[in-house]
Amino acid sequence: MNDIIWLTMRRMRTPLMLMILVYSLSVFGMTQIPGLDEAGNVVQVGYLDAVYFIAILATTIGFGEIPTAFTHAQRLYVFIILFPNVIAWLYSIGTIISLFVDPQFRAVMARSRFSRRVRRMNGGFYIVCGFGHTGRMIVRGLLKRGISAAVIERNQDIIHGMSLDEEFAHLPALAGSVTDRRLLDMAGLCEDIKHCIGVLAITNKDHANLTIAITSKLLRPDLPVLARSETRRVAANMASFGTDLTVDPYTIFAQRFYLALMSPTKYLVQDWLISVPGTRLRKKMKPPMGRWILAGIGRFGSRLALKLDEAEMPYTVIDVHPDRIAERPDSVLGRGTEAKTLQQAGVEGAVGIIAGTGDDMDNLSIIMTALELNPDLFAVARQENPENDELFDASKADLVARRSLIVARRILAVATTPLLPVFNDHLVSQDDSFARTVERRLEDVLDGRSPSLWTLALTGVWVESIRAASRENVSIRLEHLSLNARTPTTENLPCVCLLLERGSSRIFLPGPSQELIEGDTLLFAGRGGARREMLFALTEPTALVSLATGRHQPRGAIMRRIARKRAS
């Protein structure tokens, strides 16, 4: 705000001074020249009349009401002062208008509006740096779960587009350098902005993300920072100063690919839990065992090669860079887009192909050529540009590594349901029978659509009914919470409790008789309607007690006392 006033004052100094000078001189002269009234008496023009007359003269409004008709001397005088006055006025107006269209002034205005809107936020929000495809997906997901965002983005056009988009128009957004400390301060790093709950550094420049992570860890060490990084060096660097999560899409994909190779069930369950709620559940997929072809061994390919080594799967590498080939014997030099190189690499005898070059069109071409040579191949493709979604969908690739989607999913999962990564880690470390149990229980409630996930912390307003129950000496168990409190017959809500966290202990897949106490945090997966019903039961003070005892619990104080007397 101060900036705006200061800038306006500085720009308006000359025109205002000129205007005041011309104006006051004109008024003074006006009062000095005698006039005549109707009767022919000499009258002096008063100061009020003079000020009024010059004002309507300068602004070119020109009302005809003057106290008495002017004498020739007065007319001559007005004729002289007319032009300087009008020019001084237009000069001031022109300066003000040019100030409004001045890019510098507009930037200051936008910044102060952004800062005001951030300060006015009344719920938790993340600072989102970078609003490309990934940022858009993440913000959309955050909004769906009731978390807001303050966006900083380098590209002015994207910010303009945002203000036209109904979905994002209400969010504070600012175009500017994402690494600028002052902008980050304004977006919520400043100590006195209480509602900021974290920083998401998701630009597609690793170095910018690194700068953001360092800045926020230095200024607000308490805020979690989730950052995207595509090189191992930067990821290690970020982790070294305490960045809470670094997301490297290629490593994540390689890990998931490894999981799919080793345990399709685990892969499937994980896939259900991280896909967009409400989409069709994917079927089980089994990457074949045997020799693979790995086309392109850059950042993406090398991570997959590591995992193939770990899975003890043989593979043949194709790459255009001779130095990369030199390290690996039995490799083929070439792009992999031509049938010849693929045949050289033994495509007929292979079980799968991974198209992992940095070019989307090359990858599509590799897959199409390879499938023509060997239609039974299991095809994995790397997609860099989100605009090529349709092409890759049509390409018959069994598995597509979509960079921005992988980043968005992982960051959303950590930002909105922090317990999900915990559960996923457990799922990966357990044997297959655990995954099969989860699969079966999810399948029972899901109706073919991927689940919504929600975390329920039994604190604040959500613990009231648990307290009410303990006053009645009734203990609430998980089975009561997963019953529909509004139907006359007992009806289970379509959801599965994946994890219960109590202090430092964690119970995975807690049973129905698990007792709930204040301070527990639960992770549920199920249909969205189940969450609403569950929250209803928790806000209704007597609903859980009624469910637990099977008897209706009176709500009024008098009836409750009578019921208690009768019971005792």
Added chain:
Amino acid sequence: MNFEKVLFGFFIVLALTLNFGFFVGDIDNPEHHHAMELGAALAVSLIATIMKFGDRSQIGSVLLATSLVADLQLLIAAFTWGYAAYATEAGVTSDVLASIVSLSGGALLANLISVTLLVAETIMIRR
């Protein structure tokens, strides 16, 4: 069957019907409005309010608010009646009666809202 609901439903509907009975008729005609009916409506409305004490559910608190409004209106009406009848020389004139009946009309509206809420809650929770 939920005994609490039966009892509360009984009182809140009875308050509405009694109040309605008092309200109908020419607004300033003393023959159309009986003091006893106003008294009964007030008593029943007070009981319905007390039954909602201690109910911390969402709808319970709104019901408490609406019946408090009805009580307030009826109390003022009853007080006006008593004051006019015993403390003024003119007694319950048609002017005074008109304001008493219009106050009870306001209470009637609050009673109606209570009953609507009760019905809404019954439909929402089928248990």
